[in-house]
Amino acid sequence: MNRIWTLVIKESRDGYRNRWVVMLTLVMTLLALTLSLLGSTPTGTTSISPLAVTVVSLSSLSIFFIPLIALLLAYDSVVGEAERGTLILLLTYPVSRTEVILGKFIAHLFLLTIAIVIGYGIAGLTISFAGEYGFADQEWESFLRLLLSSVLLGAVFLSIGYMISVAVKERTTAAAVAIGIWLLFVLLYDMGLLALLAAGSDGGINGELVKWLMLINPTDSYRMFNLTSSSDTALLSGMAGLSSEHRVSDMSLILIMLSWTIAPLVAAIAIFKRRQL
Amino acid sequence: MNNIELTSLSKFYGKTEALAAIDLAIAPGDCLALVGHNGAGKSTLIKMVLGLIRPTSGRAVVMGHDPMSAPFNRIRKKIGFLPEQVLFQNNLTGWETLTFYARLKGASLKDLEGLFHRVDLYEAMNNRISTYSKGMRQRLGLAQALIGSPELLILDEPTSGLDPASRQNVYNIINDMKRNGATILISSHALTELDDRIDRVAVLNRGKIVGLGSVAELRREINISSEIIIHAPNDTMEILSEHFEGKFFVNGAARISCPANEKISFLRELIGLDIPLSDIEVNDPSLEEIFLELARKREPEDE
Numbered sequence: 001m002n003r004i005w006t007l008v009i010k011e012s013r014d015g016y017r018n019r020w021v022v023m024l025t026l027v028m029t030l031l032a033l034t035l036s037l038l039g040s041t042p043t044g045t046t047s048i049s050p051l052a053v054t055v056v057s058l059s060s061l062s063i064f065f066i067p068l069i070a071l072l073l074a075y076d077s078v079v080g081e082a083e084r085g086t087l088i089l090l091l092t093y094p095v096s097r098t099e100v101i102l103g104k105f106i107a108h109l110f111l112l113t114i115a116i117v118i119g120y121g122i123a124g125l126t127i128s129f130a131g132e133y134g135f136a137d138q139e140w141e142s143f144l145r146l147l148l149s150s151v152l153l154g155a156v157f158l159s160i161g162y163m164i165s166v167a168v169k170e171r172t173t174a175a176a177v178a179i180g181i182w183l184l185f186v187l188l189y190d191m192g193l194l195a196l197l198a199a200g201s202d203g204g205i206n207g208e209l210v211k212w213l214m215l216i217n218p219t220d221s222y223r224m225f226n227l228t229s230s231s232d233t234a235l236l237s238g239m240a241g242l243s244s245e246h247r248v249s250d251m252s253l254i255l256i257m258l259s260w261t262i263a264p265l266v267a268a269i270a271i272f273k274r275r276q277l
Numbered sequence: 278m279n280n281i282e283l284t285s286l287s288k289f290y291g292k293t294e295a296l297a298a299i300d301l302a303i304a305p306g307d308c309l310a311l312v313g314h315n316g317a318g319k320s321t322l323i324k325m326v327l328g329l330i331r332p333t334s335g336r337a338v339v340m341g342h343d344p345m346s347a348p349f350n351r352i353r354k355k356i357g358f359l360p361e362q363v364l365f366q367n368n369l370t371g372w373e374t375l376t377f378y379a380r381l382k383g384a385s386l387k388d389l390e391g392l393f394h395r396v397d398l399y400e401a402m403n404n405r406i407s408t409y410s411k412g413m414r415q416r417l418g419l420a421q422a423l424i425g426s427p428e429l430l431i432l433d434e435p436t437s438g439l440d441p442a443s444r445q446n447v448y449n450i451i452n453d454m455k456r457n458g459a460t461i462l463i464s465s466h467a468l469t470e471l472d473d474r475i476d477r478v479a480v481l482n483r484g485k486i487v488g489l490g491s492v493a494e495l496r497r498e499i500n501i502s503s504e505i506i507i508h509a510p511n512d513t514m515e516i517l518s519e520h521f522e523g524k525f526f527v528n529g530a531a532r533i534s535c536p537a538n539e540k541i542s543f544l545r546e547l548i549g550l551d552i553p554l555s556d557i558e559v560n561d562p563s564l565e566e567i568f569l570e571l572a573r574k575r576e577p578e579d580e
Contacts, residue, residue: 006380010369017368085363089421092327093381094353277329 003095007103008110015073015111024069024111028119035061036123052139052232054127055146058120059226062150063219064186066116067157073108074161075178078272079171088277097272101162105155105265112154120147142226142233149225152257156218157182159264166272189217215248218260225253278341279304280429280460281326286335288321288484295321297484298335305428308451308461310471312568313481319464320361322481323431326462327358340429354382357427359418361434361464367407371398371417374406375424384425392420395450397443411438419447423454430454431462436470448474471564478564480571488571492564497537499570501562505543507531508556516552537561 015021036054078101081087090100124143160181168174193214214220228234281303288296296318303309311319324330325337328344340356342349365374375389393399396416401409409417415438422430430451436444451461451474465471471478478495480488488495507517508530517531535543540559547557562570 002383003381006377010373010377013373014366014368084365085360086365088324088329089358089360089363090381091329092353092356092358093378094350094383095381096350277324 004099004103004106007095007099008107011104011107012110015107020073021111021114024115025118028065028115029122031061031065032058032119032123033126036127049139049232050127051124051143054124055139055142055226056233058123059146059150059223062146062153063223066112066150066153067186067219068182069115070108070112070154070157071161071164071178071182073112074104074158075165075174076171077104077108077162078165079168079174080165082277083171091277098269101166101265101269101272105158105162108158109151109155112158113151116150116154117147120150139232146226149222149254149257152254152261153218153222156257156260156264157185159261159268162268163264163271166268166275185217185219190214190220211248215253215256218257221253221256224248225250225257279338280307280340281462282338283322283326284336284338286322286325286337287333288318288325288330289333294484296325296332299484299486301479301486301489303460303462305460306455306458307477308455308463308475309477309479310475311462311464311479311481312466312471312564314466314572317481318484319481320433321484323433323462323464326431327356354384354425355428357422357424357430359422359432359435361437363414363418365406365414365417368405370403370405371409372402374417375421378421379424382425388426389424392423395423396420397446412440412443415439416443419450423450426457427454427459429460429462433464434466435463436465444470480568482572488567492567495567495571496562499567500536500538501566501570502534502536503540503562504560505533505535505540506556506558506560507533507547507554508558509552509554513552513554516550520550 032054035057036050038057078087081090091097120143161178164174164177164181168177193210196213197210215224226233279302281301283299283301286296286299286301287294299318299322301309311322313319321330325332326339326344328339328346328349331345337344339349340352342352369377371393372389375392376386379386379389390399390402393402396419398413398416398420401413406414406417415435419432419435422432432451435447435451439447448470451463455461463471463475475492477489477491479486480495488498490498509517514531521531521533533543544557544559547554
């Protein structure tokens with residue numbers, strides 16, 4: 001445990017010195033503020049909480065942005081150290097390969113959490129103070145759900161990033177694979193599903209199957225989790241029409257994202273253990 | 278008991294044989310140098326001793342344990358290792374870097390200042406590594422290997438990129454560690470400077486040990502001639518040329534090639550002539566020449 005802690009501290013310090021955290025937080029805050037301030041203008045005098053608007057726009061932003069950042073943090077972590085020669089050195093110390101991966105995971109998740117909480121927190125607070133809508137009446141629960149699920153989304157793509165990083169021989173390969181994975185999950189997968197739906201629009205496609213096919217993708221689970229988090233967000237995102245039988249419980253959505261965190265992490269450790277140095 | 282014991286250790290990468298049936302034992306307090314061309318198998322051997330890669334066949338026992346086994350993890354804090362090339366994180370300071378490694382080893386942080394002194398990095402200790410020169414980085418790597426006074430010290434090319442003074446310092450440190458009873462395994466191709474600083478040499482060529490022993494033993498074994506240079510007044514030279522016919526005389530000095538096992542009798546004979554000599558130089562073949570000779574001699578057997 002002590003050793004993992006040592007690894008976590010070093011990795012976080014490195015991230016901090018790299019200006020990663022500062023950059024990340026700054027970009028997150030700016031994007032979040034821009035999106036939410038722009039997004040809140042049209043609500044005007046409607047009865048919808050401005051924070052709910054923020055949640056909807058921020059979750060759309062997160063779906064693209066958080067996986068990208070997580071992959072960028074993780075793709076280089078093992079293969080980069082292997083290229084610099086520090087990996088061989090590290091493994092001659094009394095640390096197991098499992099501890100190396102877990103240490104990196106905890107540190108990176110910590111950095112990501114800081115960036116998300118500060119960035120989105122500033123945006124959320126600004127919105128809730130700016131409008132005439134009462135502070136306590138805001139959709140704080142939805143907002144909290146946004147923060148938590150965003151961290152979880154980050155964890156998913158960190159794990160996937162380590163899996164890439166332990167499996168390839170060169171940094172450049174890792175970067176290419178990471179970008180490919182990102183495109184697949186946030187863009188291509190949904191396009192494929194849409195194509196499937198369009199092709200089967202004459203009724204041959206099982207709606208239930210398509211729904212679960214969609215939710216298998218952790219980014220879609222994340223979207224569903226946030227857009228249906230309250231009646232306001234559902235209304236805003238066009239999810240209100242969703243019949244109750246098509247709703248998926250929060251628990252299932254969280255479980256999907258958790259599995260997407262744990263499975264790649266376990267796979268990354270297993271592959272790492274067999275990696276030739 | 279030996280600190281390192283390798284028994285017919287082999288390693289194949291696919292069909293390429295990186296190491297072929299290596300037998301090697303290194304006792305506590307022994308300093309052995311692995312020499313050989315790039316790709317001769319030095320790094321592979323070191324990685325197997327450190328438990329980083331699994332041998333294809335054969336057995337390695339390091340400090341009483343199989344390096345690939347779980348209990349070996351506890352032994353690791355007694356091992357210091359300097360990799361051939363290591364680029365520490367540029368944005369951390371030297372102090373932060375060594376603190377990290379000391380914590381992993383569970384070693385006391387109080388000794389770190391002493392280590393920085395020892396490798397002449399004390400002044401630069403709190404600077405970022407990005408400001409370090411190549412030699413300073415190499416010395417930081419060496420300090421890293423010395424954390425926790427290891428019982429087994431493995432140095433891969435420890436003097437690469439160092440100026441002569443720092444090189445000397447590296448060998449002083451190695452000597453100190455040896456005196457404390459540490460086992461030392463060095464890999465190097467800086468053959469000329471290793472000559473008189475190590476106990477034994479293992480010459481690796483294409484994955485095989487082609488020579489093992491002290492430099493003097495190897496010299497005798499392959500019987501490369503030493504060169505004896507005699508400086509003397511001109512009339513003495515004539516006596517010399519009569520006595521040792523067929524030898525070279527260049528620039529007023531007699532250069533006589535003499536097999537290692539005849540060196541003593543030759544010198545005795547020379548002194549016995551009782552002639553005025555101004556100087557005698559005896560140049561024994563360097564480790565480099567021995568190495569080249571060994572590599573050349575064993576070559577045909579491979580094909």
